Amino acid sequence: MTMQTTTPTRAKLADTTPLVGVLLTSLEALAAAGKADAACRLAGKACAELRHSDPAAWQRFNVFLHRIIKHVS
Secondary structure (H helix, E strand, O other): OOOOOOOHHHHHHHHHHHHHHHHHHHHHHHHHOOOHHHHHHHHHHHHHHHOOOOHHHHHHHHHHHHHHHHHOO
């Protein structure tokens, strides 16, 4: 019988997934309130922080950023 172990890094990434969803929902609300520039600025900061440590989360923020940037004037 083999036991499957979760590395600390994997556990940490799994723990951040719900938080990423909450943050993206908040950025959506910010953009919908007419603050797309602020939402993009914050999403860009999140991308910079997550790029190497959590590629899946980075991808989610990157998609948001590219979708919302067209609403910045």
